[in-house]
Amino acid sequence: MAHTVFIDGEAGTTGLQIRQRLEGRRDLEVVSIDPAKRKDLAARADLLNSVDVAILCLPDEGAKEAVAMITNPAVKIVDPSTAHRVEPGWVFGFPEWKPGHRQAIVESKRVTNPGCWSTGFIGLMSPLVRDGLIPTDWPVTVHGVSGYSGGGRGLIEEFEQQAAPAGTQDAYRGYGLTLSHKHLPEMCAYTGLTQAPLFSPAVGRYAQGMLVEIPLHLNMMPKAPSLKDLRDSLRAAYEGEAFVQVASDEECGTLRQSRAGAAGYVAALDPEALNGTNRMKLFVFGAEGKGQARLIAVLDNLGKGASGAAVQNLNLVLGLPEDAGL
DSSP, X not given: OOEEEEEETTTSHHHHHHHHHHTTXXXXXXXXXXXXXXXXXXXXXXXXXXXXXXXXXXXXXXXXXHHHXXXXXXXXXXXXXSTTTTOTTOEESOTTSSTTHHHHHHTOSEEEOOOHHHHHHHHHHHHHHHTTSSOTTOOOEEEEEEEGGGGHHHHHHHHHHOSTTTOOOOSEEEOOTTSXXXXXXXHHHTXXXXXXXXXXXXXXXXXXXXXXXXXXXXXXXXXXXXXXXXXXXXXXXXXXXXXXXXXXXXXXXOOEEOTTOOEEEOTXXXXXXXXXXXXXXXXXXXXXXSOEEEEEEEEOTTIIIIIHHHHHHHHHHTTOOTTTTO
16 A cells, blocks of 8 residues: 655645656655645645655745644654754754664654755765864855755746846855855754854856865864875765765866866766756865865755655655665
């Protein structure tokens, strides 16, 4: 018998992508609310309480409202919103985060999906802090670029409409200039850092995919870790993982010259390189002896950064193959 799933908010960007990933699966039945009853709270509550898993593709307040409606203790929840990412009683939905964490997701009925930026940041930083290579009080900086789909329907319409007054011709837009991005609490909570990183995110004129970068002054750290130390730590953390890979020494060391003459680039550092997948690839760049490094994560902000991760967590809480539909 197929497990039943209700995507509350299936018309949004993440909801649509989750539904696409679930199409054709015989082990799941995706149920939908009658469009005429979408604003009927009683009908919505009945549906939320009748399924095996509810996936909440909603704004934070809507996700909190939906959780309050669920009174059936058998219903499991996967919440891609920001609402519960650091809340007690919720399990962080990054199975690869640390040893044993996957089992915590399997046993949980309340799973909160990571944000797209924090997936890249935590993926790079958490093992290094855990292994003592980076001090917990280190002043970390992180920046990167994401496709405009990460900003939701409003930003998608603005970039795709283009024409004034509602559209934009921006090629690149930095944001989070008040240094209060909503992913910062989870970036600290799941890396062990005692102070928030200085975070400078941006969106570019393309739909999806992202790069997340952490530059480091290694020679200023107490243990002065080498590039090899960083790569070894990351490889040990993600050994055998299907969805998180660490680039080889060759990939990180064989840098190309572009036709325009720019030295030292890697073709794999294309923010769109992993679009449509649930994969994330981690790179450690630098030159031995210079005491500096650039850590870079490549992922699809709508894949491992959102809907792909939600499907991965859905599979785990239902006891299904983790890679089903992915």
